[in-house]
Structures are given as structure tokens and as C-alpha cells.
Amino acid sequence: MQLSDLRAIVTGGVSGLGLAVARRLASDGGRVALFDVDEDKGAAAVADLGAERARFFRTDVTDEHGVAASVDAACAFLGGLDAAVNCAGILGAGRVLGREAPMPLRQFSTTVMVNLVGSFNVAKAAAAVMQHNDPGEDGERGAIVNTASVAAYEGQIGQAAYSASKAGVVGMTLPMARELARFGIRVNTVAPGIFWTPMVDGMPEDVRKSLSASIPFPSRLGQPDEFADLVAYILGNRYLNGETIRLDGAVRLAPK
Secondary structure, eight states: OOSTTOEEEEETTTSHHHHHHHHHHHHTTOEEEEEESOHHHHHHHHHHHOTTTEEEEEOOTTOHHHHHHHHHHHHHHHTSOOEEEEOOOOOOOOOSBOSSSBOOHHHHHHHHIIIIIHHHHHHHHHHHHHTTSOOOGGGOOEEEEEEOOGGGTSOOTTOHHHHHHHHHHHHHHHHHHHHHGGGTEEEEEEEEOSBOSHHHHTSOHHHHHHHHHTSSSSOSOBOHHHHHHHHHHHHHOTTOOSOEEEESTTOOOOOO
């Protein structure tokens, strides 16, 4: 897949990892549709990327019909669709048995809805469009990249909801790739470790230093541009399919 004229949807595309991906794709000559819920950040992201390269579509990824409508609108702006990159997500931190009461089911289900169901909603709507693309080399018609987390493998105390949602993303990657193979659509997932994102910005300095020290090498937080580089590589390598790739500096999360 050529990145120079790529037409892509990026969820969570107005900040953090999603914005880094959008910047990378736009800098390579692609055009991006940014799906998110923050209209102010959406306007800022479009101003940053350029209106000819990007457009914001207010989208709740948990809303099946809303996602389908946004995909249609994005295709009209982009002139088609070649890729979808799912970066939208929430932490949903909380203990199963909290100090005051057990975790409300609403908190668990909301985390799963955004991280897992949201990724599925966008992936299936994008695939429904990409299946009709003219085949390129090797018969490729499109690519989907999801975002999981190392917490899918070593969830910490307080991450039951988050880890379950991200493990679901890992779990659906291979069967989805196998199913969509007949349409020439690849599906891969990135499982990032501890990255410098807006979620980290609010942490105290000593906490950030402790997190950095826990990473074997390099002993620092990951940079969003490094995540974007991997996404760009996945999109460009047609033989990479059905895989979940850890990007984590060899970190393995401790219980807490």
C-alpha cells in the first residue's frame, strides 16, 4: 500500500497516538478523516494538518449507526477509503472491589464498549467500503490497524476492565484478518507499552520517572511518533497480516 496517496480514517485522531498517526500519514502525502468527540481539539488538529489533508468528523465509536454515517461522510471527503486506524480508547481504571463498593457494571461495560466494540464498529464499517476497492498489488484492497495494549497480556491491579477490552482487540485480530483475506483487506494490531500521551501529562513527575525506570531499554516513555512509525510500516508492508505487535521497550507490567 502506497502512503503517498493514502485515504485513511483515524479514530481518536485529534490527540495522543491518533494525532501522531494522522500527522505521519498526512506528511507522507495521505489524507485523513479524524474521528473523535472533542470538537475543539478536532478544529485544532485540522488547522495543524491543513484542511486539504484532514477533516474532523464528530463520532462516538460506540454508536453503530453514527459510525456508519461518519464513514460514508469520510469517504465523500477522501474520495474513497484505503485504511482505518483505531486509536480511540479510554483507561477505565478501577478495582473490581473498590473501597466503597464493587465496580459498577456501567464502568466495566463503558470501557469495553469504547475500546473493543468501538474498534469493531469502525473496522467493520471500513471493511464494508474497502471490499469494493479495485485490487492493488497482491490483490490488496485495504488495511485495518487496531490499538491494543501490553495490559492485554499483563493487566495490573485496577485494570480488569481495561485489560479485558484490550485483550478482546488482540483476540479479534487474527479471525478478522482470516475472514477479510478473501477481500484483500489486512488486519493488524499494535500493543503499545507506556507512551507519552495526554493521559500521562497529568501524572506527577516522580510517577513518570518511576514508569520510565521500569522500562528495560530504552528506559523512557514511548513517543507517539514511534507508534506512528510502526503504523505506517504496517500499512506499507503487504505481507504483514493477522499480527499483534508489542511496542514497549521490553517492559512487562508488574502486578501494581
